[in-house]
Amino acid sequence: MDEYIALDSHKRYTLAEVESVSGGRARQERIEHERGAIRRWLRRQPRGRAVAVEAIGNWYWIVDEIEQAGMTPRRVHPRKAKLMMGLINKTDRLDVHGLNRLQRNGTLPTVWIAPAELRDCRIVMRRQCTELKNRVLALRLSPKVRAYFDRIRQDNPERRKIAVVATAHYLLRVMLAMWRTGEVWRGEAA
Numbered sequence: 001m002d003e004y005i006a007l008d009s010h011k012r013y014t015l016a017e018v019e020s021v022s023g024g025r026a027r028q029e030r031i032e033h034e035r036g037a038i039r040r041w042l043r044r045q046p047r048g049r050a051v052a053v054e055a056i057g058n059w060y061w062i063v064d065e066i067e068q069a070g071m072t073p074r075r076v077h078p079r080k081a082k083l084m085m086g087l088i089n090k091t092d093r094l095d096v097h098g099l100n101r102l103q104r105n106g107t108l109p110t111v112w113i114a115p116a117e118l119r120d121c122r123i124v125m126r127r128q129c130t131e132l133k134n135r136v137l138a139l140r141l142s143p144k145v146r147a148y149f150d151r152i153r154q155d156n157p158e159r160r161k162i163a164v165v166a167t168a169h170y171l172l173r174v175m176l177a178m179w180r181t182g183e184v185w186r187g188e189a190a
Contacts, residue, residue: 005045005071006052006099007038008092009062014038017096018045019104026100028093038062042069052099054078055111060119073113076102080109135178136171 008015012033019026031037042051047070053062055075066073076099082090084107085098102108114122 002046003049004052004100004103005042005049006096006103007062008054008096008099009056009058010092011058014062015092015096016041017100019097019100021104026097028096036065039065039069042066042071045071047071050074050103052076052103052108054081054095054099060123063113063119064116067116074103074108074110075113077109077111084109132175132179136175 002021004019004021006017006019014031014033015028016031016038017026017028029041031041042065050072051066052074053059053066053076055078059075063073063075081099081102084102085095087094087098099108
């Protein structure tokens with residue numbers, strides 16, 4: 001391995017650094033986020049290199065581009081990397097340079113990257129969980145459930161506990177029925 005490559009990604013751009021093994025020459029470049037931009041930049045580098053990328057919110061598509069460019073992605077644990085770098089000031093240029101320094105030292109704190117097929121499944125599952133959470137919130141705010149809670153709020157505390165449990169069971173039954181039928185939530189609960 002002649003060079004180390006690190007990417008520090010943000011919402012609209014990625015700062016990339018290529019550093020020689022000796023640590024002498026480092027060149028940094030800003031890559032604007034557009035389809036295929038990171039892949040095109042990486043294809044100018046020798047194939048088969050390891051590329052360090054922080055495990056931030058939008059790392060999925062960046063890892064896909066790294067793999068398509070013929071490189072090996074190394075997802076970095078951001079908090080551990082920051083502690084290991086020991087930098088007081090935190091800038092993009094220092095972050096990307098620190099990732100390469102950790103690679104050079106062999107101490108880069110990496111985390112597991114799921115295979116591409118599994119990453120796609122995880123994205124779908126995450127979306128379905130979010131939809132389910134939104135359904136539960138809509139049910140909780142429905143007039144029928146709110147009226148029920150208003151009625152029991154005036155009674156004794158023991159009855160309130162029983163009503164909360166009963167309402168939770170009701171919500172779970174409704175959610176299970178929706179899940180079984182594949183019903184898409186639309187609007188107010190009945």
